[in-house]
Amino acid sequence: MERPNDKWLQRIIIPVLLLVANAAYWEEYDSLWRYLGWSLVGILYVQLVWERLVEWMLKIRERYPDIKQTRIRIALTFLGYIGIAGLAQALFVAVASQTAWAAAPLTTREFIVHLLVGQLAVVVTGAVYETLYFLNKYRDAVQEAEIVQKVTLQNQYDCLKNQINPHFLFNSLSALSALISEDKQRATEFLDEMASVYRYLLQAGQRPLVSIQTETAFIRSFLHLLEARYGTALRWQVAISNDLTESMLPPLTFQTLVENALRHNVLLPDQPLVITIQSTDDGHVEVVNNIQRKSVQVQTRPTGLTDLIARYKALEFPRLVISDDNGYFTVRLPVLSKKQADALVNAA
Incomplete structure (x- = not known):
């Protein structure tokens, strides 16, 4: 399964969002270096978690790629997102609150807020990815339906052409004419076979199998x-x-x-x-x-x-x-x- 082109997300969107989010807690940092340090840690952390999320997404898409499997694909994809992001966020916040780098120990309320913000970000981003995937699959399905329709029309034409193929009919009648003068018994058998062939050709276009x-x-x-x-x-x-x-x-x-x-x-x-x-x-x-x-x-x-x-x-x-x-x-x-x-x- 081909990976989505998300370099723009990793190189631009994630760093900018992390810098803006950390700026909201500027008062809790005692220096610019602590702010920049935590921003860098956050960027690396989000990049690492996002790689795990993409791996999970591709694994589920590979197993349930069809547009008819959209419901089960979405359900399993987002269950994985929530589980992976929730575990990663919990570990990150727990470790951060115990290190000397943390500005202050996190309260239970702050822990829950961080957890919910992480989950929301993952769900929103995942929804965008899944929407794009669904739209691509829908476009492919429409194109395939058009191809199938063209093939069906061409097959109907070919069946009709086979039913009245002038070359085959001419050759068959020529062979029949020769047999009539040579062997009437064989000519009768040939005529029976010819009737069977054209009967089948007339019926072939009326049933798919x-x-x-x-x-x-x-x-x-x-x-x-x-x-x-x-x-x-x-x-x-x-x-x-x-x-x-x-x-x-x-x-x-x-x-x-x-x-x-x-x-x-x-x-x-x-x-x-x-x-x-x-x-x-x-x-x-x-x-x-x-x-x-x-x-x-x-x-x-x-x-x-x-x-x-x-x-x-x-x-x-x-x-x-x-x-x-x-x-x-x-x-x-x-x-x-x-x-x-x-x-x-x-x-x-």
Whole structure:
């Protein structure tokens, strides 16, 4: 957690306040040197106590940083302020009253007054710090909400674009036309898969999360269509554990990663692109493809993986884990149980 910029407080405000406060007791000092000496001691004491208070503040902010945790953060922060400042003030006043430097022993009333003044100063200063922190967090939340709104609108557009993608439709119809003249049985199967794909695309924008079983059924149909187009240049495998079929993830996740692999890699019959969608032992899903990058990349608007990461963030999902090594590109997808997914959607 980054420390607030409080050099102005330490170097200017605290020394000036201590000099003014000690000037109020000028009559109790028998010399200018005693006044300056006690002022210097006071400045050093306040600096030391303030460092402890800032450490406590940062510790609580690190544990409860979110704007939704403001109440508990404020409560714990100020309880710490009161405890630290109260103990420090009590020790300082007690020691000061027993030293030869003190102008006169402090009475109980004066002790309480010093204690309350210290507490008031800490509470007021702490309130200013917390207000600034809250305003910064609120500003960040507003900016993030605007980003999420833009991403949501872009996702809606992308979903609509996917539903009527003319290139995909043209390629699918071309493959279907070829199959009709070659193998009517395969053409019928292809048409069924095509209908399944477009049915899913039409429904994808209507729900934030779908089951892995539903997403898997869709991606199998989608890969069958791609297989008819690319032939032996594309190989694929889907192996999802039965334990994860009811788990949830954003719709079109698998399609996005498959298209990302197609966009960036070469597909040739003697150099096939191999895509594997599989579950892991620790309850995640991985989408893996071998890396055989195109020598020339087409420059387009950032899509695919970038948008998918933004979608996961907008839904407050755990982060994707992406690795690019040993000749394989792997995206590790977090999934939610049905209960977790329901809670997430209801909270949104």
